[in-house]
Amino acid sequence: MGRRRRRVDRADAAGALPAAIAALSRTLPGGPSPETFRRAKFDRPEAAPALWRLLFCVLSPVPADGAAASPAPVAQARLVKSELRSQGYPRGSLARLPEDGSQGSRELLLALSWLLARGPLLEQLLAQTRVRLGDEMPVCECEALASPGPPAPHVEADGCVDVRHLQWLMGKLRFRWRNLIASQQEQCALLGKIHSYTRGCHSDHSLGHLSVAEAELLRDPEGGRQLLQRLESENARLEAALEWRRRELVFWQWMDTVLGACPPDASQPTFLPRIPARGASELELVAQELQALQEELRKAAEPRRAAWEARVGGWGPEWKAAQRASEEAVRQELAALQRSWEHGGGLAQPHGPHRLVRSEAGMLGGPGLPAAKVITVLRSRKACLEVALRQLQGQCRQELARLAGALPGFIWIPPPGR
Amino acid sequence: MLPAGCSRRLLAELRDALDACAERQRQLERSLRVSRRLLRVWEPAEPPAPEPTPGPKTNEEAGSPARTPSPQDLKELELLTQALEKAVQVRKGLSKTGERDRASSLKSGSVASPATTASAPLHTSGRGGSQASETKPPRGIRRTTVPAKGFPEHRLLSVGDRTCMGRGARAAKPGPGLRDQQIAPSAASQSPEAFTLKEKGILLQLPMAFRKAASQNSRLWAQLSSTETGDSMDAAITAKTQFLHKMQSGWPGSGLSAAEVEREVGRLRKACSLLRLRMGEELTADPKDWMQEYRCLLTLEGLQAIAGQCLHRLQELHAAVMGQQLVPWPEGRLPSAPSFCGGGTDTIWSPQLLLYSSTQELQTLASLRLWVAMLDQQIHLEKVLMAELLPLVSTQKPRGPRWLALCRAVHSLLCEGGEHFLTILRDTPAN
Numbered sequence: 001m002g003r004r005r006r007r008v009d010r011a012d013a014a015g016a017l018p019a020a021i022a023a024l025s026r027t028l029p030g031g032p033s034p035e036t037f038r039r040a041k042f043d044r045p046e047a048a049p050a051l052w053r054l055l056f057c058v059l060s061p062v063p064a065d066g067a068a069a070s071p072a073p074v075a076q077a078r079l080v081k082s083e084l085r086s087q088g089y090p091r092g093s094l095a096r097l098p099e100d101g102s103q104g105s106r107e108l109l110l111a112l113s114w115l116l117a118r119g120p121l122l123e124q125l126l127a128q129t130r131v132r133l134g135d136e137m138p139v140c141e142c143e144a145l146a147s148p149g150p151p152a153p154h155v156e157a158d159g160c161v162d163v164r165h166l167q168w169l170m171g172k173l174r175f176r177w178r179n180l181i182a183s184q185q186e187q188c189a190l191l192g193k194i195h196s197y198t199r200g201c202h203s204d205h206s207l208g209h210l211s212v213a214e215a216e217l218l219r220d221p222e223g224g225r226q227l228l229q230r231l232e233s234e235n236a237r238l239e240a241a242l243e244w245r246r247r248e249l250v251f252w253q254w255m256d257t258v259l260g261a262c263p264p265d266a267s268q269p270t271f272l273p274r275i276p277a278r279g280a281s282e283l284e285l286v287a288q289e290l291q292a293l294q295e296e297l298r299k300a301a302e303p304r305r306a307a308w309e310a311r312v313g314g315w316g317p318e319w320k321a322a323q324r325a326s327e328e329a330v331r332q333e334l335a336a337l338q339r340s341w342e343h344g345g346g347l348a349q350p351h352g353p354h355r356l357v358r359s360e361a362g363m364l365g366g367p368g369l370p371a372a373k374v375i376t377v378l379r380s381r382k383a384c385l386e387v388a389l390r391q392l393q394g395q396c397r398q399e400l401a402r403l404a405g406a407l408p409g410f411i412w413i414p415p416p417g418r
Numbered sequence: 419m420l421p422a423g424c425s426r427r428l429l430a431e432l433r434d435a436l437d438a439c440a441e442r443q444r445q446l447e448r449s450l451r452v453s454r455r456l457l458r459v460w461e462p463a464e465p466p467a468p469e470p471t472p473g474p475k476t477n478e479e480a481g482s483p484a485r486t487p488s489p490q491d492l493k494e495l496e497l498l499t500q501a502l503e504k505a506v507q508v509r510k511g512l513s514k515t516g517e518r519d520r521a522s523s524l525k526s527g528s529v530a531s532p533a534t535t536a537s538a539p540l541h542t543s544g545r546g547g548s549q550a551s552e553t554k555p556p557r558g559i560r561r562t563t564v565p566a567k568g569f570p571e572h573r574l575l576s577v578g579d580r581t582c583m584g585r586g587a588r589a590a591k592p593g594p595g596l597r598d599q600q601i602a603p604s605a606a607s608q609s610p611e612a613f614t615l616k617e618k619g620i621l622l623q624l625p626m627a628f629r630k631a632a633s634q635n636s637r638l639w640a641q642l643s644s645t646e647t648g649d650s651m652d653a654a655i656t657a658k659t660q661f662l663h664k665m666q667s668g669w670p671g672s673g674l675s676a677a678e679v680e681r682e683v684g685r686l687r688k689a690c691s692l693l694r695l696r697m698g699e700e701l702t703a704d705p706k707d708w709m710q711e712y713r714c715l716l717t718l719e720g721l722q723a724i725a726g727q728c729l730h731r732l733q734e735l736h737a738a739v740m741g742q743q744l745v746p747w748p749e750g751r752l753p754s755a756p757s758f759c760g761g762g763t764d765t766i767w768s769p770q771l772l773l774y775s776s777t778q779e780l781q782t783l784a785s786l787r788l789w790v791a792m793l794d795q796q797i798h799l800e801k802v803l804m805a806e807l808l809p810l811v812s813t814q815k816p817r818g819p820r821w822l823a824l825c826r827a828v829h830s831l832l833c834e835g836g837e838h839f840l841t842i843l844r845d846t847p848a849n
Contacts, residue, residue: 085676086675086676086677087675087676087677088675088676088677088678090665090666091665110665113661114661114662114665116658117658117659117661117662118662123642123767126642126767127767130767130768131635133632133635134769136769137772137783137784137787138787139772139787159422159425160419160420160421160422160425161419161420161425161428161429162419162420163420163807163823163824163827163828163831164827166420166428166429166432166803166827166831167827167830167831167836169429169432169433169436170432170799170831170836171836172436173432173435173436173439174835174836174837176436176439176440176443177439177788177792179443180439180442180443180446180788181785181788181789183443183446183447183450184446184781184784184785184788185781185784185785186450187446187449187450187453187784188777188780188781188784189777189781190450190453190454190456190457191453191777191780192776192777192780193457193615193616193777194453194456194457194615194619197615197616197619197620198615198619198620198622199620200620201619201620201621201622201623201624202624203623203624203629203633204632204633204636206771207771210619210622210624212449212452212453212456214624214628215456215615215619215622216452216456217624217625217628218622218624218625219455219456219460224625224628227628228625228627228628228631231628231631231632231635232631234635235631235634235635235638238635238638238639238641238642239638241642242638242641242642245651245654246650246651248654249650249653249654249657252654252657252658252660252661253657255661256657256660256661256664259661259664259665281805282683283683283732283735283736283739285801285805286683286686286687286690286732287729287732287733287736289687289690289801290686290690290725290728290729290732291729293690293693293694293697293725294722294725294726294729296697297697297718297719297721297722297725298722300697300701300718301715301718301719301722304711304714304715304718305715305719308711308712308715322709323712326709326712326713326716327716329713330713330716330717330720331720333717334717334720334721334724337692337693337696337724338689338724340692341685341686341688341689341692342685352769352770353769354769354770354771354772355769355770355771355772356772356774356780357771357772357773357774358773358774358775358780359773359774359775360775367771368770368771368772368773369770369771369772369773370773371772371773371774371775371779371780371783372779374772374783375779375782375783375786378783378786378787378789378790379786381790382786382789382790382793384691384692384694384695385691385790385793385794385797386793387694387695387698388691388694388797389793389796389797389800391694392797392800392801392804393800393832393833393834393835394833395804396800396804396808396829396832396833397829397832397833399808399812400808400811400825400828400829400832400833403811403812403825404825409844409845409846410822410842410843410844410845411842411843411844411845412840412841412842413840413841413842413843414840415834415838415839415840415841416838
């Protein structure tokens with residue numbers, strides 16, 4: 001039976017498997033040779049460097065442009081290991097591979113397949129390096145979060161600093177934000193002009209006008225040629241991704257045999273014990289916030305409950321019905337509130353990058369998200385954050401006043417306007 | 419001086435914040451540069467080598483005919499041209515105030531007889547083309563196909579705007595053939611006008627090769643985003659699930675990964691701020707009748723219960739982090755802003771359209787976005803500063819001038835956003 005199965009596999013592999021692997025290679029960043037995958041099945045060391053590089057590319061938080069110098073193999077391997085671990089990669093054998101990038105092609109193939117099987121990895125990679133033709137504005141902050149990448153490693157040789165240094169840095173930060181807002185305003189004004197000056201120029205009527213990238217391509221033919229090339233190579237990758245989708249089944253059957261050929265993963269991953277300081281403190285911060293909130297709610301609700309109980313002592317049955325209706329309404333309302341943060345959110349919040357399209361007031365209503373809607377969402381978000389900040393500041397004020405109160409002989413005069 | 423550990427942590431946080439801000443600024447500067455350049459007179463990508471000899475048509479009025487005009491000269495000339503043109507327009511009673519855009523689109527409508535190679539009709543906005551050609555004489559706008567290397571279909575407009583020249587632009591025409599080179603090298607003999615987006619942007623047309631590639635691109639993205647599945651795709655999904663399951667076996671699946679912890683904590687943080695917001699609404703509301711009062715009470719109690727559930731979940735996460743030695747938020751990833759849109763669960767990979775109706779609306783949108791990002795950062799920093807600085811103030815024993823100075827600084831940082839200061843007076847009782 002085993003033999004027959006093997007024969008079937010071989011027949012499949014004769015045509016479909018190479019095609020599937022080829023489509024995968026063409027979709028992946030850097031386009032690794034399909035041969036790498038075949039070699040990795042037999043754990044050949046010559047396939048290892050390419051796979052470490054590929055995994056680094058796939059896992060590094062900033063999409064490698066190719067222009068940026070990629071770090072040394074050891075650093076790449078470390079990042080791959082720690083990133084896989086943080087995503088919950090189950091095999092410990094990978095963690096034990098040498099970091100010089102010389103071995104472990106089969107383990108690496110398994111890791112790559114694990115990432116592929118888990119979620120829309122290829123789509124994410126394609127979206128990360130997408131050629132941006134339009135003037136885009138993310139409507140939420142989750143993209144901005146992902147973009148800055150790893151901060152430049154600072155040399156932490158400062159030792160102790162004075163609180164005045166902190167004040168100076170905070171001032172600098174405020175100044176930067178002010179600059180940023182001013183520049184952003186200018187950019188919007190320029191965008192508005194470019195959009196209205198090129199009205200009707202776009203071949204796609206739902207867009208209507210040119211974007212900066214499109215106008216720039218006309219201004220600078222050489223840059224335009226490069227943009228066209230990038231667009232064409234992206235199209236090729238997209239086509240490969242679609243082909244991969246149609247063909248991937250045979251790849252997974254093949255991966256089954258690869259996994260079967262592996263020695264069982266002997267032990268649970270062992271890592272150096274390390275105190276997760278930052279993680280714990282982050283959890284701590286949220287816990288404190290929640291506790292403070294719970295306490296405030298308790299203080300608000302308890303006296304109300306007492307007053308209420310005292311009042312409604314001997315009310316009749318019609319009141320009971322109204323009471324039940326209220327309870328049901330509140331229960332539903334709170335359930336909706338709870339859904340808004342659980343798993344994706346029940347509220348359809350606008351999310352992701354959006355291409356800006358200037359549309360005259362009367363013509364709104366085509367396919368697309370009206371800016372006014374996003375503005376409403378952002379306004380309420382801003383209000384919510386302002387309340388939170390003021391609340392924290394108030395908490396500090398109380399705490400400091402308490403400390404100052406213990407010190408007689410001084411008069412504390414808060415700044416005006418408070 | 420602050421203690422070493424405290425200094426180090428706070429400096430790292432502040433630097434992260436400053437870096438994030440600087441990165442945004444860099445990105446913005448980059449797009450500002452491109453946009454500004456687009457709105458100026460279009461110049462060639464590589465500045466042409468300065469010609470040692472003046473061209474045949476030396477421009478006497480420009481003052482210094484023997485040299486290539488500097489960009490500044492060009493800019494001034496451009497302004498002068500614009501002013502003159504505007505004057506003519508006003509005199510002709512064509513441009514009503516506030517209708518500049520319309521006026522420029524009418525201009526494009528007037529392109530009725532393209533001179534030479536323009537066999538393809540210009541893409542007009544389709545409004546009032548015929549009226550325009552009645553009110554204004556057609557202008558000789560010619561369309562030239564530039565055989566640029568590797569980009570054969572690329573078309574540039576060379577706009578031999580005779581009307582315009584007749585209106586006094588000749589006087590302002592800059593030196594020897596530079597403009598020709600800027601706009602359409604092959605149309606040098608035509609000595610076309612300077613190209614500005616404002617004047618002639620409406621005549622632009624994207625090259626065919628690009629249009630094809632772009633429409634194919636958006637079609638492919640749409641296909642990638644579509645969720646339609648076939649039998650083979652369903653089979654692949656099953657195969658993938660089985661593969662994951664096999665990978666997992668042999669390892670006691672104790673559940674959470676660090677990435678999941680990060681996501682969960684992010685959700686809980688979001689929950690906390692939403693609960694707080696709801697509480698604020700409830701406490702400021704003024705119940706009109708007993709029923710509303712009762713609902714307010716129920717809501718407050720409900721919120722309290724939810725906060726309790728969140729806390730419980732957080733404790734579980736804490737136990738998981740400690741038990742499994744997970745390291746959420748490894749170095750270099752900021753835990754600051756919670757993503758409010760519940761992002762990452764989408765299947766739409768291509769950008770959607772965001773429609774705005776005026777520059778002002780766009781500005782409002784953009785500045786709100788920055789405000790939200792800034793407040794997120796401020797709140798994060800506030801919490802970090804609170805955690806580090808408040809204990810310092812309360813534990814430092816010697817309550818001398820140094821302690822007072824610290825108090826003042828901390829008060830300013832924590833309570834006033836660093837913008838105002840507290841005054842402390844020594845209250846010496848008069849003897």
